[in-house]
Amino acid sequence: MDELIEYGPELFSGFTKNLLLSVLIAFFSLAVGTILAAMRVSPTPVLRAAGTTYVNVLRNTPLTLVLAFCYLGLSDTLGLIFSTEVPLTNSFWLAVLGMSAYTAAFVCEALRAGVNTVPMGQAEAARAIGLTFFQSVRLVIFPQAFRAVIAPLGSVLIAMIKNTTVVAAAGYTVDVAAVMRETFDTTGVSIPIFIGIVLAFLAVVLPIGWYTGWLSRRLAVAR
Amino acid sequence: MTDNGDAAPLVQLEHVNKYFGALHVLKDINLTVSRGEVLVVIGPSGGGKSTLCRTINRLETIDDGAIIFDGEPLPEEGRALARLRSEVGMVFQSFNLFAHKSIRENVTLGPTKVRRKARDAADKRAMELLERVGIAAQADKYPAQLSGGQQQRVAIARALAMDPKMILFDEPTSALDPEMVQEVLDVMIGLARDGMTMMVVTHEMGFARRAANRVVFMADGQVVEENTPDEFFTNAQTDRAKDFLSKILTH
Numbered sequence: 488m489d490e491l492i493e494y495g496p497e498l499f500s501g502f503t504k505n506l507l508l509s510v511l512i513a514f515f516s517l518a519v520g521t522i523l524a525a526m527r528v529s530p531t532p533v534l535r536a537a538g539t540t541y542v543n544v545l546r547n548t549p550l551t552l553v554l555a556f557c558y559l560g561l562s563d564t565l566g567l568i569f570s571t572e573v574p575l576t577n578s579f580w581l582a583v584l585g586m587s588a589y590t591a592a593f594v595c596e597a598l599r600a601g602v603n604t605v606p607m608g609q610a611e612a613a614r615a616i617g618l619t620f621f622q623s624v625r626l627v628i629f630p631q632a633f634r635a636v637i638a639p640l641g642s643v644l645i646a647m648i649k650n651t652t653v654v655a656a657a658g659y660t661v662d663v664a665a666v667m668r669e670t671f672d673t674t675g676v677s678i679p680i681f682i683g684i685v686l687a688f689l690a691v692v693l694p695i696g697w698y699t700g701w702l703s704r705r706l707a708v709a710r
Numbered sequence: 711m712t713d714n715g716d717a718a719p720l721v722q723l724e725h726v727n728k729y730f731g732a733l734h735v736l737k738d739i740n741l742t743v744s745r746g747e748v749l750v751v752i753g754p755s756g757g758g759k760s761t762l763c764r765t766i767n768r769l770e771t772i773d774d775g776a777i778i779f780d781g782e783p784l785p786e787e788g789r790a791l792a793r794l795r796s797e798v799g800m801v802f803q804s805f806n807l808f809a810h811k812s813i814r815e816n817v818t819l820g821p822t823k824v825r826r827k828a829r830d831a832a833d834k835r836a837m838e839l840l841e842r843v844g845i846a847a848q849a850d851k852y853p854a855q856l857s858g859g860q861q862q863r864v865a866i867a868r869a870l871a872m873d874p875k876m877i878l879f880d881e882p883t884s885a886l887d888p889e890m891v892q893e894v895l896d897v898m899i900g901l902a903r904d905g906m907t908m909m910v911v912t913h914e915m916g917f918a919r920r921a922a923n924r925v926v927f928m929a930d931g932q933v934v935e936e937n938t939p940d941e942f943f944t945n946a947q948t949d950r951a952k953d954f955l956s957k958i959l960t961h
Contacts, residue, residue: 611769612806612865616820616872617796619789626823631810708809709854 491679494670498680501663502687505651508582508662509691512651513644515587520594524632525624527595528602538595545592550585554656557585562658578658585657590647597639601632606710634706641699645692663687718781720745720876720907721766726775728761735761736772737931743876743909748902750918750939751911753928754954759911760803762928763880766909767798780875796824799869799877803884805861807853813840813864814849817871824872832871839867843897859890863897876907883914915958919943927951 491498526538545553558581561567570576605628613623633640652664659665663684670680719742728736735758743749751759764770765777768784768791777784779798785791807816817836821827827835840846843863845856853861862882869877879898883891895917902908902921912918918925918939925942927935927950935942935951943959946952 608806615800
């Protein structure tokens with residue numbers, strides 16, 4: 488218990504980095520995932536193929552590999568650098584990039600499942616009043632699809648939040664998991680520290696599960 | 711209503727063919743709809759009536775032939791097609807009201823997003839139309855809270871809100887409980903009286919007799935017979951039509 492109290496501030500500081508990462512990744516992955524889903528349901532074969540390829544590649548690549556690629560491939564080899572002065576800032580944004588790209592594939596698939604719950608007639612009615620394809624997606628299809636998959640999207644976000652503990656693979660070595668490993672190196676393995684971190688994650692993740700469950704019931708589209 | 715025979719027809723179908731795989735669902739259809747005309751399409755199920763109706767706003771594409779609307783061939787895709795669809799109202803068998811929007815929003819969506827009409831003006835017009843179809847009191851409810859007959863009347867108001875040049879009705883009363891059929895037909899008869907150009911696929915022979923200028927009988931993907939309602943119902947020319955009528959008019 489003493490270790491948890493002694494290293495608590497550092498661990499907490501690490502945990503806030505996980506939270507900051509989560510918020511940014513949630514924002515970017517929802518945005519990109521929505522665009523990908525629109526591509527995958529569009530009538531244009533090129534867009535559909537591009538969306539499908541993206542999802543298949545990113546969804547089936549291990550996350551640590553995606554992050555390592557961002558770090559070693561994109562940044563070191565190809566020269567994508569977000570900050571030349573502060574290496575940690577660079578790896579922070581590489582982690583955001585890699586994890587957003589990865590999570591977007593899952594958001595896309597959840598949303599596409601939602602699109603399948605929207606009856607065909609909704610899209611026909613949208614087209615019949617003269618909406619263009621993208622208008623009908625934006626105004627009629629996606630609003631209904633989103634409501635149908637709020638709970639599964641919650642699961643995607645929860646998985647993403649937990650995944651922020653592997654961002655060390657992108658060189659961002661100050662998140663809570665990295666701090667924990669460092670602490671263990673000096674103090675030896677500490678069960679209280681483990682439990683403390685688990686509880687911190689539970690405190691964030693459980694409410695998200697409850698809230699999305701509640702929201703999905705509240706916003707359900709009556710048919 | 712069809713007196714102005716000199717004017718070019720609003721819709722012209724020329725040698726239209728369509729296949730669903732190996733199934734030849736529309737066989738060399740030639741048909742015109744004049745401005746202000748109420749054309750009723752009847753016939754046995756699977757005869758191609760709905761498909762025909764849906765080709766006119768290109769919800770179904772055609773494999774061969776031409777469809778001319780208001781002097782122009784139907785655009786194939788993109789904005790031009792969206793513009794055409796905004797001029798052709800459609801009422802579906804299953805209503806297809808936007809489930810996540812209120813009744814009022816269902817009616818204003820097209821005018822505000824397609825016609826770029828101001829919200830106030832669109833709301834005002836929506837309420838007039840809902841008044842006309844007798845649903846104004848339900849404007850803030852959602853589609854699932856309304857009966858089928860009410861939903862279908864909203865769907866008609868939604869089509870009217872675009873000030874369409876014609877309205878397609880694809881079996882508008884087939885999914886309704888029997889006691890709700892008349893309220894929808896009454897609205898449609900009102901539209902017909904006001905001179906709206908209408909193509910109506912229906913099994914409601916009473917509506918055909920009362921409101922139609924012309925009846926088209928379709929079977930097996932072909933237009934088998936075309937006539938005025940009086941002539942068609944009392945003096946059908948083809949055996950196929952006589953057979954069909956004998957089955958539906960006896961009870």
